[in-house]
Amino acid sequence: MRIRHTAGLSAAVVSVVVGLPLPATAAEPAAVLYVQGSDGACTNSGPGTRAQPFCTVQAAADQALPGQTVEVAPGTYAEDLVVKRSGEPGRPITFRGGGSLLERKSFPVISSAQKQPVKMSGRHDIVFSGFNLTHFELDAVSRVELSGNWIQQPNGGIFRPAVSITGASDGVRVERSLVSLPHGGVKVGPGATGTVIAGNDFSSTFGSAVSVTDAPNTVITHNTVRYQWSVSTAIDLAGASHHATITNNVADMSVVQVSAGSTEGTVLDHNTVESPSPGYTPVYKWGGTDYLDAPQLKAATGQGAHDLNPYSMSFDFDQFPFSVPTALLDTWQPGIVVDSAGPDVPGTPAVDLFGHRPVDHPGAPDAGPSGAFRDRGAYEVVGSFKADLTVTPDSDSDPLAVRIDANPVMPTRIADYSYDFGDGTTASGPDRPVERHVYAKPGDYTVKLTATDELGATLTRQKWFSVAYTPAGYTAIAPTRVLDTREAGSRYPRLGAGETIDLDVRKPGSATLVPAGATAVVLNLTATEGTADSHLDVYPSAAARPTTSNVNFGPGQDVANLVTVPIGPDGKVVVRNNSGTVHAVADVLGYFTAAAPDRFTSLAPARLLDTRSDGTPLTGGTPRRLQIAGTGGVPAGATSAVLNVTATESASAGFVAVYPGGTARPAAGSNLNTAPGRNIANQVVVPLGADGSVELFTNAESSHLVVDVSGYYSPDGKGLFTPVTPTRLLDSRGNVTFAPFTSQRVWRVPTGASAAVVNLTATGTLGATHLTAWATGTAKPDTSNLNATPGTDVSNHATVPVSPEGTFELANHAGTTDVIADLFGYYRNQ
CATH class of the missing domain: 2.60.120 (Jelly Rolls)
Known part of the structure; x- marks a missing residue:
């Protein structure tokens, strides 16, 4: 009976348990923790999402788990970072900053006031990539990778190596990084083993670029050491740093030194080390003996069989950092650097410092073993541009059209040109060294070219430039109707809420009305038969809809306003209705071109x-x-x-x-x-x-x-007109409402302008009034620019004189009102 009772009780318990909700399964940790100190939503209490990132790198580091990536946004992080957590084999904790070293100026900066190092002690399975900092300090770590970083120290005040590796560290990799002005480059201390130092650029180093003491099994390969201070040691193996590999490095005005306790099992070959003074100054110090050149070293020790010791070795870094350094020596001397590297050793990066794969150069013999064609040093010679990437206005067409001349030269045939125009659009294809692009609006842009050759090697070049409408004179024409949605059979329909018309102002019919090259057009725009309180907005085609307005109207009202608006790249302007339905009528009164005499x-x-x-x-x-x-x-x-x-x-x-x-x-x-x-x-x-x-x-x-x-x-005037994409200068709503008999100053017209073309709107008016605008610093005139009445939003086009600083005053005559001022262009005396 007890058994039966227990079974029945168990069944009852099971049924109850089944009826309860199952316990929640633990959520998988996020793959990425975000850090963005400049984000107002950031907090160091978590959760580290893109919407609510950490403020500091340290806060993210203190919560990171194996397999997670800490992604750090550009900015300066004034903190002393200490990594206190470890990853797992195959699941490292990754700290990720910027991308390519070609664009390293956008790398996040980690630098406290004391310029303390980024520290790791006793940690393992860590990757740290894409940062701008002063130095790393690693102690008793394992499987730590430092790659793609920009390690630079100010000239004076810091006397630490760029990277310090101490204690029983194992499997540390320092690769594909730029190291400049350090007091010692990478310093490996006693007890470390299996360190890989590969593909780095060491420049202006005080002391040795690579210094290894009592640290066996170190691999030093494909590094470039340049701009040494006087004659210094590029690579120094001291104590018992045996079984090392020193291959495929390039150094100028330097010495390679291997102590007697470090020669056992060490291999030195396929390096290019410049002789500071041939026949007088040693290039190698091997086992306590000086050797003037590679042939002497080979004859005595068998080392350096393929080493080369040119004199006056010159690196071509003139284009650095925005194109690939060519490192060509005396115009392609065969075997010096190009296509002459030895076989890859364990730890060799698959690509060079800038991400380029090996390129077989037709102009140089394949001097590596068995016809290998990888280059020595940190850089793969992939070619250079004959001339700078140039961006010039295309004066034969639209004012926002530019001509981009690339003219890249590579050792092999260029298979593809890829352009990023900096405005969210791209283009690519073969045989396109010259590209024409039309921008939708003026602004500052960076155009980027990537040229790829038939072997897959790439060149990257970028150019910052500014696109602006050409200052122009005015041509008046007899008023010409280009839009009337009331006409039967009109190709332009009545406008509904949120609807737009792409209005062709250049050639609305069979004849050309406004010539190509015109930067802006002057319209008289009328809203009629509207069904709701609304406004019409006018802006250049292809541009994003601005937050400005041109004609405000109510139901049944006929309201006209002058409009000066930039012409889009296709010769059109956009007319948009905000609410209800309305008919629109537009007449062209004139246009602006650079050639106009007035x-x-x-x-x-x-x-x-x-x-x-x-x-x-x-x-x-x-x-x-x-x-x-x-x-x-x-x-x-x-x-x-x-x-x-x-x-x-x-x-x-x-x-x-x-x-x-x-x-x-x-x-x-x-x-x-x-x-x-x-x-x-x-x-x-x-x-x-x-x-x-x-x-x-x-x-x-x-x-x-x-x-x-x-x-x-x-014809004898001086002011030329420059249109701008419609921009809001003032909106007093929610800020400082215009009280009766008060004025406010309006800012942000470009300095040096003589007058601004603005659209003024009165809204929320409580009593009949008028607005007057005039240049700051001059007497208030007895004129008006806009008349406002309660309950109606009223707008009016105004050409307002401005001060040299780009300001004007706006006064309200009587009733309280809010005012909006939108800029459509400005005049500047030439």
């Missing part, structure tokens, strides 16, 4: 007309002539004027057109719209008539007009 002159804003002063508004259908030249600072030779026109006290809805005096009103000549009870302004760039006048016309029943001038174009 240049801009900025004026302190001045009022030319206010019909309210004499009580004579414009009446519908009757034009009124206004003299411009000879007033407000506009000279007789002016060809066009920049005016701000405001319609006020309008008796009915309608439009206002401004056009050259004495000419017929153009069909596509509307500049702004009128509405009863509203003050509506728009900037106008208008050619002047033969007598220097303009015509003012409205089809409203009547309307008062206010006209202010802010500049003019003429």
Whole structure:
């Protein structure tokens, strides 16, 4: 019965256990721990994810587990790093910084104020790669690899070797690293065994590049030692450092020294060591005896059978570090370095210091054993560029087009050219030493070329440059309609929420309207029949949509605004609607090209007309002539004027057109719209008539007009226009709202500009007001740039004089409002 009872109880227990949730399985540790000290989200309490990285390398090192990688972002880490954890055989802890040494300036820097070393004691199975630091200190470690690091010490103040290996260390590898200005390069102390020092570049070393004392079985291969201070020891085996391998190294003005206790089992061969003074100064010290050259050494000891001792060996490092050093000696002397290395020994890196595989050079005999063609030293000679990689404007086409001339020369045929243009796009293919690329927007870019030969060897070359729109003069044209979505059968449809139109402004029809090479176009853009509060944005094609706006409108409103916008590389600009649906109408008024004769002159804003002063508004259908030249600072030779026109006290809805005096009103000549009870302004760039006048016309029943001038174009002007990708300069929302009768300074127009082309928007207005803009340091004018009313977002194009520092003042007349200012370009006197 007890047995039956126990069985029943067990069954009951099992059923209960089955009903409970199973215990959670332990999560597999993340493969990568991230470190980014400049990230505001970083924390040293974990978890070390990309979204929440560690702030310091030490914090990550203290949590790293076997098989994990600590990935360190570029930046300076002012800390003394001590590695306290170990990996496992086949599962090391890896500390990873930058990539190729060709781009080492982006390596993360580990450097405390005291320039203390990165320390490891008693640790094992560690990889440390891609860092910029002053030195390593390794004690009693095993299976530790230091590779691809940039170990540099300041000139003075530090008297430590670049790498110090002490105690019973075993299997340490120091490979493919740049070591400069150390007081001793790699120093291996008593008790260490099986150290590999391979593929490194030692430059300007005080003392020995490689110093080994009482440390047997050391492999020293494919290192380059250059720029030694006077005559110094490149490689020094002291004490009982027997059974060493010294092969395929290259050194200038140096001595190789092997003590009597280190000769047993040691192999020295296939090195190129420059003789400081042939016949006078020893190149080798073997077992306590000096030898003047390799033939003497070979005759006495059998060592150095394939060593070479050239005089005045010259390294070509002029292109360093942005191309591969060629290390050619006296223009390809056969057998000195090229294709003359001996067989690979255990520990030889598969690639050179910059990642290049061996290349068989047609211009040099294969002097290695059995026709081997690997080069001696840290660098594989893969060729060089005849000339620097050049990037020049392509003046025959678009203003943002560039021509890239590579002209690489390699010992073998180039099979592929690969370009990274620095803007997220690439191109590749054979037979492309010259490449043309069009950038979507101005900016600073780095173009990178990788040339690959038929054997798989590569060259990398990169060039930083700046792309900008060409400063240009202005050409006015008769207003020409290029967009009207209201027309039946129009190829451009009514715009819905978030929808865009790619508007061709160069050749909207069969004839060319705006020539190739034009940098920007001036449009009058009207929003009509909108169904929601919204705005139209205009920006160059191929560019990312900016956070700026051009025309703000409400349901049922007809709103026009002048727009100056860069032209995209395909001759188009993008018109985008934000909300609801709306029709859009656009007229081209002019364009900017480098060859245009008319240049801009900025004026302190001045009022030319206010019909309210004499009580004579414009009446519908009757034009009124206004003299411009000879007033407000506009000279007789002016060809066009920049005016701000405001319609006020309008008796009915309608439009206002401004056009050259004495000419017929153009069909596509509307500049702004009128509405009863509203003050509506728009900037106008208008050619002047033969007598220097303009015509003012409205089809409203009547309307008062206010006209202010802010500049003019003429052949003797000095200002050339440079468009910019639309950029926000000011947004007072959430910052400092414009209170009544207050002003704020607007910054970030390029210094040296004479005037800025901006779009001003008033939003959140609490009382009727107007805004006035003028150059910092000058008197506030009695003019206006934008009229705002409560409950409506209003925008207006403005050409504003600026101070030499690139600033202007913006004043609010009455009611509280927020203001947005967007930059579309600037004028600079040439």
